[in-house]
Amino acid sequence: MWGRWMKKSGNTLICIGKASKKSLTLPASGHPRHFFVLPLIKSLTFNIICSLLFGLEPGTRREKFLALFQRMIEGMWSVPVNLPFTRFNRSLKASLMVRKMVADIVNEKRVDLEQGKVPASHDLITKLLSIRDEGGAPVVSEKEIVDNVMLVMVAGYDTSSVLITFMVRLLANDPDVYAAMLHEQEEIAKSKAIGEPLTWEDVSKMKYTWRVALETLRIFPPVFGGFRKALKDIEFGGYLIPKGWQIFWAANMTQRDESIFPDSMKFDPTRFDQNIASIPPYCFVAFGAGQRICPGYEFARFETLVVMHYLLARFTWKLCCSNHSSSSKDNDFSRDPMPVFPQGLLIQVRPICNIAC
Numbered sequence: 001m002w003g004r005w006m007k008k009s010g011n012t013l014i015c016i017g018k019a020s021k022k023s024l025t026l027p028a029s030g031h032p033r034h035f036f037v038l039p040l041i042k043s044l045t046f047n048i049i050c051s052l053l054f055g056l057e058p059g060t061r062r063e064k065f066l067a068l069f070q071r072m073i074e075g076m077w078s079v080p081v082n083l084p085f086t087r088f089n090r091s092l093k094a095s096l097m098v099r100k101m102v103a104d105i106v107n108e109k110r111v112d113l114e115q116g117k118v119p120a121s122h123d124l125i126t127k128l129l130s131i132r133d134e135g136g137a138p139v140v141s142e143k144e145i146v147d148n149v150m151l152v153m154v155a156g157y158d159t160s161s162v163l164i165t166f167m168v169r170l171l172a173n174d175p176d177v178y179a180a181m182l183h184e185q186e187e188i189a190k191s192k193a194i195g196e197p198l199t200w201e202d203v204s205k206m207k208y209t210w211r212v213a214l215e216t217l218r219i220f221p222p223v224f225g226g227f228r229k230a231l232k233d234i235e236f237g238g239y240l241i242p243k244g245w246q247i248f249w250a251a252n253m254t255q256r257d258e259s260i261f262p263d264s265m266k267f268d269p270t271r272f273d274q275n276i277a278s279i280p281p282y283c284f285v286a287f288g289a290g291q292r293i294c295p296g297y298e299f300a301r302f303e304t305l306v307v308m309h310y311l312l313a314r315f316t317w318k319l320c321c322s323n324h325s326s327s328s329k330d331n332d333f334s335r336d337p338m339p340v341f342p343q344g345l346l347i348q349v350r351p352i353c354n355i356a357c
């Protein structure tokens with residue numbers, strides 16, 4: 001849904017490209033720098049969503065929004081004990097403030113639309129505000145718009161950023177995949193003048209990079225599962241699941257099942273080339289499946305591809321352990337329930353410019 005809308009809106013790739021270049025800039029001194037990948041990419045994907053979906057431009061307001069939003073997310077999976085000074089309590093308070101900020105933005109946009117200052121196609125909010133029934137009355141209430149904005153922010157924040165972080169780790173560990181991906185991006189960049197933005201055609205050529213992303217999602221799905229309700233009695237593996245029961249589908253288990261993905265722990269992006277036909281339906285479920293499949297799939301695809309393009313164009317990197325951590329396993333991760341690295345995955349980065357960027 002959003003993918004189609006974004007493709008129609010001409011500046012999508014330019015906007016993702018600009019945000020990526022801004023976040024991924026280092027002084028060209030050639031000296032290495034250290035970065036924690038996950039927080040950096042999280043704020044990048046947050047900024048992309050803010051600009052593209054909500055038309056919220058950089059500035060103090062967006063920074064406040066990000067800080068409150070992060071506080072809200074931190075407590076979403078904590079023990080739900082609402083006592084002062086708990087993570088849960090801080091999260092609830094932040095959530096109220098985020099809702100208030102979103103409601104204010106929606107109101108401002110309604111006024112802008114009424115005064116003809118922005119077109120209906122400006123962003124997701126103006127689009128939703130402009131849907132009218134035959135009598136000219138709004139179809140989506142402002143409360144529904146606020147709910148949808150909150151849902152999109154939460155669903156799009158921790159997902160693509162986790163995928164990109166895992167790809168950064170993979171590329172540091174696997175020189176063959178790194179070389180193949182760099183080659184693909186170099187070929188695309190060669191056809192462009194320095195600073196020329198990526199086009200939809202360029203993105204459609206990033207086939208190997210997307211296979212690497214899919215294979216990363218197969219082994220390390222950011223969303224490890226979800227609930228469904230049995231609409232009728234089902235027999236599965238010799239067990240009866242009665243109608244009305246809740247079922248938890250687990251991407252981790254299906255996507256590492258040896259009978260579906262042989263040698264399942266081997267990282268092999270060729271599973272997603274012409275071999276993709278051998279993957280049975282509902283077995284690659286990193287984006288879910290069926291009617292509730294992730295509506296942000298296309299958006300996540302081109303966001304990931306554009307960010308990876310600029311990362312490869314501008315830097316080489318290697319993994320390192322954090323000075324602040326006594327653990328030598330800094331590059332291992334745990335689930336919270338999203339995959340998290342103890343310090344956010346520390347890397348040493350060296351700026352390059354071997355691709356036009």
Ligand code: HEM
Pocket residue numbers: 049151152155156157159160163217221222223226285286287288289290291292293294295296297299300
């Ligand atoms: C790598 C990136 C992403 C992954 C792996 C991912 C994965 C998922 C999964 C597994 C679901 C549940 C689907 C189901 O129940 O069948 C989901 C739902 C959803 N995703 Fe994504 N997602 C990603 C990026 C995004 C982005 C960037 C957005 C928005 C900009 C987004 C918006 C949503 C929304 C709104 C839902 C709820 C849909 C519903 O309940 O009907 N996702 N996503």
